[in-house]
Amino acid sequence: MAAEAHSTATLRLTVGDLRIAHPITVPSGRVPATEVVPALQGLVNAVVAAAEAASVRDGGAISCRKGCGACCRQLVPVSRTEGERLLALVKTLPGERRERLRERFAAAETIIADAGLADRAGRSDRELSQAYFALAIPCPFLEDESCSIHPDRPLVCREYLVTSPAELCAGPAQEGVTPVPVPKVSMAARHVQGDDEDWFPLAGLMAWAAARSRKSERRTGPEWVQRFLKGIGRK
Template identity: 40%
Template structure:
């Protein structure tokens, strides 16, 4: 039996951003789905917003300086929403055994490196989320360990089409070299009109009743062992699930309490 492609329906919507509005549309499944399953729709929304931002910045004389082959920011702690963790876990399970084992080895090695510096203990303890300065310090300490994301290959993202929203949102207009030493050199972020990653984090926090709703990306292999399906916490037809996501956007415009990668 072959899988039939799901029928989709186009949903038009308006998102308030600052004093303005973004009018957009998205194709979502007509039938039953959940938040994890509509992630490609959210990725597409994010890419459109960021592309528009890039054009505006270039026209203003401040082009985005991020380029393929620069993986400086891929040594930061990546706050991965639990819904994206679920999607990446499902993708990892489709990989052939050698590839899956190689990824498992890289994740394990990265955790060992961080553990040796005491950072794992600090990350598990949520005290560092308590204030901006603690979050900033942990983000810097993490970066200066120079532990690369296990998905980074030849300084490029090996999962580029399915990379987390927060990775899509992290863009700068300062020289790329500054990202290697942000404590000493000024990094000027480009601010997307919305951080859709924060919307997912809020929905994850709401679902789990905890403070963050995300995991450090390096915890992915450990997290996937539990076989959690958080996407089912927001289930319904495609339009219903998209509506639930859009409902959370307003709250997401409040600056995130942390998210080291979004520290700006």
């Protein structure tokens, strides 16, 4: 079988005060949007690395450490494209691990439903985030306070870094937390497969999976990347 063809280009972006030049490689042919997620992860990593370097230059020291999962109790907004990629990842896990995850997702979804947060309609993002954080639901992928899918974690998880003492992140109102100002490039993924904002809270992955539309478009890798880039900075 012939090897799949790929296209490579160097993306030059200005996001906030940061200038990024990042090589990106994606399939040349028509593929589902999920196929370009690794390339988008690399791009977000590059933006985060530039923001981190700027913060360090300004005297900030990143205090995030392996084993500190305080931020993994926040509402983690995940785009449809990333949701589909995560579902495919979960399918590849051994049965026992899948079962543990299924239980954790079911427990999280019960807490969310009991708190009346399953329906997001009529709530601002801020209101929703605060209500979620108050529930202190650990992300189902959190194990021993570390991310069990670290290389595959969602884009937005990569963008959260702080320079304040780690213990402040667990505080009820997160008072005194100083996040590194990372441009939220991840939000562009919400528009990749359509004009409407398409996202859901990560803790509701399995509930979303059961209700989602299975219609899936195919486009070339460069086309998907263009759609992502168009979404950067969009509200």
